[in-house]
Each structure stands twice: as C-alpha cells, then as structure tokens.
Amino acid sequence: MSEAICQENIDTKLDCGYACRKRCRQVTPMSATQVHIVLERLCNLLRVEARAQGAAQGLLPVQLEVLHYLSQCNRYSDTVQSVTEFLGQTKGTVSQTLKILENRRLVRKLPDAADRRVVHLKVTPAGRRLVSKFVPARSIAEALGLLPERDADRLAQGLAQLLRAAQQANRAKTFAACKSCRFNQVVDGAFRCGLTGEVLSAADIELICREHEYPAVR
Numbered sequence: 001m002s003e004a005i006c007q008e009n010i011d012t013k014l015d016c017g018y019a020c021r022k023r024c025r026q027v028t029p030m031s032a033t034q035v036h037i038v039l040e041r042l043c044n045l046l047r048v049e050a051r052a053q054g055a056a057q058g059l060l061p062v063q064l065e066v067l068h069y070l071s072q073c074n075r076y077s078d079t080v081q082s083v084t085e086f087l088g089q090t091k092g093t094v095s096q097t098l099k100i101l102e103n104r105r106l107v108r109k110l111p112d113a114a115d116r117r118v119v120h121l122k123v124t125p126a127g128r129r130l131v132s133k134f135v136p137a138r139s140i141a142e143a144l145g146l147l148p149e150r151d152a153d154r155l156a157q158g159l160a161q162l163l164r165a166a167q168q169a170n171r172a173k174t175f176a177a178c179k180s181c182r183f184n185q186v187v188d189g190a191f192r193c194g195l196t197g198e199v200l201s202a203a204d205i206e207l208i209c210r211e212h213e214y215p216a217v218r
C-alpha cells in the first residue's frame with residue numbers, strides 16, 4: 001500500500017508513505033523513488049506556471065530562466081559560456097535566447113573594462129522587474145506560506161542539502177552563493193576571492209558563481 005498513490009491521502013493525493021493526516025500507517029523515511037516522484041511533480045508544476053507566465057509576457061520558459069540566472073550571478077559568471085554551462089543548453093540556443101532578451105531590452109551587453117574580448121550580460125531594470133514577477137513561483141510561495149515557519153525552514157535546508165549532494169554525485173558545477181565557497185576569504189575585514197585575488201562586496205558574496213566550490217567535508 002505504501003508505494004501506491006492514494007486518493008484518500010487528504011494532504012497530497014500521493015502515496016501513503018507521505019505525511020497524510022489520516023495516519024492509516026506509520027510514516028517511514030522517503031525512498032529515492034518517492035523523492036523522485038515528488039520532485040518530478042513539483043518541477044512539472046513550476047514548468048506549467050513558467051509557461052503560463054512566460055506566455056503572458058511573450059517569452060518562453062527558457063528565456064525566463066536565462067533572465068533569472070543573469071539576475072543572480074556574479075561578474076565572473078555573466079557570460080554566454082556560463083549561461084550555457086548553467087542551463088546545460090547549446091551555445092546556439094543560448095545565443096538565440098539572448099538575442100531576444102536584448103531586443104526586448106531586458107538584457108544588455110557590456111564589454112569587460114580590462115579585457116575587451118570578454119562580454120558581460122547585464123540584466124536591465126526592466127529585466128529585474130520582470131524576474132520579480134515570476135520568482136518565486138506563486139504556487140511555491142503559497143505552499144510554503146501554508147507550512148509552519150520551522151517546517152518551511154527545514155524543508156528549504158533539506159532541499160539545499162539534496163541539491164548539493166546531487167551535484168556532488170554528478171560532479172556538476174555547484175553555481176552556489178559566493179559566501180559558501182572555499183575560496184572566499186576575509187582579509188583585513190574585507191571579503192576577497194582566493195581565486196582571482198579581487199575584493200568582494202557584501203552584495204557580491206550573495207551572488208552565485210561558476211567557479212564556486214564547497215569546502216571539503218572533514
């Protein structure tokens with residue numbers, strides 16, 4: 001019974017292994033299959049919502065994704081190559097997407113001050129306003145609002161842990177916030193990147209980075 005989807009599950013209409021308030025059985029830890037099913041359904045919800053929101057703005061979900069990525073990445077990660085790595089898309093698809101975002105004045109290109117061969121992709125104020133309309137997704141925000149604060153915090157931490165473990169298992173780039181990077185140093189009270197040697201601001205360390213690496217677990 002625990003592996004079957006149950007219409008009596010008054011919380012989720014999912015398999016009875018989930019936390020159903022009817023308590024027909026003891027709840028056991030979720031298996032990898034159960035976690036997979038839940039994530040698949042959540043991703044499906046997000047995809048449907050992104051499609052609808054994108055359509056209302058005349059944009060495709062992938063265009064919204066690129067916009068969102070660029071709105072949260074740092075200056076080492078706002079290039080075509082980084083977007084390609086983050087999304088796992090081909091360079092051609094990303095270039096097409098960027099052309100549309102540029103034409104819509106949601107993104108603009110800016111040559112690097114030190115190396116003119118490098119082009120940074122900056123989200124315009126209009127682009128940031130658009131991102132704030134679809135992140136967080138309404139369904140996620142509403143669902144979290146229904147949970148007690150402690151449960152919502154625990155859930156967020158658990159999901160972050162799961163993502164980190166999955167990235168480790170796949171040897172994938174982490175693209176996480178600079179403040180959790182092993183190269184992030186504090187020198188004379190200022191943040192500094194141990195890779196580039198550059199000073200980082202308080203805002204910089206909140207951004208995600210393509211060079212990010214978690215410290216080794218002891």
Ligand code: SF4
Nearest residue numbers: 178181184193209211
């Ligand atoms: S400290 Fe890490 S995350 Fe931050 S800028 Fe340097 S490499 Fe990127």
